[in-house]
Amino acid sequence: MFAYVDYYVPYNANMSTTVWALYLLAVLVYCSPMIIAFYRNVDNKWWLYFANLLLGYTGxxxxxxxxxxxxxxxQPPGARPAIA
Known part of the structure; x- marks a missing residue:
């Protein structure tokens, strides 16, 4: 019923390195809004952080x-939001 098929896949010693490099690139792209927001010190950066972390997968x-x-x-450097 099931035929045994043996596909020849050449061994590549760097395959795991390539996979990890692509994984790290994907994480860097996914986190880029958070990195940019914290680097630029934009307003509501923590809301952006959690929104991107929890819902960023939607695109x-x-x-x-x-x-x-x-x-x-x-935000100006050293500025803090006013506490009401």
Missing amino acids: IVWTYCLFYAIFKSK
Whole structure:
């Protein structure tokens, strides 16, 4: 019923290195809105961090977070939000 098929796959010693490099690249791309937001010190960076972390896989939220991180105005250095 089941035929045994032996596919020849040449051994590549660097395959695991390539896979890990692609994995790290994917993580870097996924986290890029968070990295940009913290580097630029944008408003509501912690909300952006959690939104991207929890909902970024949808693609829509990731795109919004990236847009927000790039185009939102920066906080002045040392500025803190006012406590009401």
